[in-house]
Amino acid sequence: MVCAIDFFTHINETSGATGILSYPNTCFGYFWVSILLGFWLVIVLTIFFKEQDENPKPEMISIFGVASIPIFILSMIATRLEMLTNDGMAIMFTFTGLWLVLWFIKK
Numbered sequence: 001m002v003c004a005i006d007f008f009t010h011i012n013e014t015s016g017a018t019g020i021l022s023y024p025n026t027c028f029g030y031f032w033v034s035i036l037l038g039f040w041l042v043i044v045l046t047i048f049f050k051e052q053d054e055n056p057k058p059e060m061i062s063i064f065g066v067a068s069i070p071i072f073i074l075s076m077i078a079t080r081l082e083m084l085t086n087d088g089m090a091i092m093f094t095f096t097g098l099w100l101v102l103w104f105i106k107k
Contacts, residue, residue, distance in 0.1 A: 029085060029087065029088070030088060030091070032078055032083050032084050032088060033084065033088040033091055033092060036071055036074060036075055036078070036092060037071075037095070039071060039074070040067055040068065040071045040095075040096075043067040043070065043071070044063055044064060044067045047063045047066060047067060048060075048063055051063065059106075061099070061102050061103055061106050062103055062106070064099040064102070064103065065099045065100050065102065065103025065104070066103075067099075068095075068096035068097075068099040068100050068103075069096075069100070071092065071096055072092065072093070072096040072097075072100075075088075075089060075092035075093070075096070076089075
């Protein structure tokens with residue numbers, strides 16, 4: 001897929017670092033959402049394997065909930081920097097909120 005918007009045109013229309021960071025969303029609207037979900041998966045796997053050493057059967061919902069906290073904070077920061085669109089923030093809020101609610105209900 002070729003992006004229809006030229007990089008330099010996009011930078012001229014927006015300002016500075018915000019324009020550079022928001023550029024990938026012009027071609028693929030869920031670029032930063034997929035990056036944040038990848039970070040979430042890395043955090044989940046890191047916690048899971050660390051817990052597996054101590055406990056043979058770790059609590060997966062707790063791991064998902066704990067991993068959702070930094071991702072939610074990163075998505076709020078990304079929204080303030082205009083890296084995430086409102087649609088992307090809604091997806092991340094729903095995704096992380098679901099795991100946090102399940103984690104709190106489980107406790």
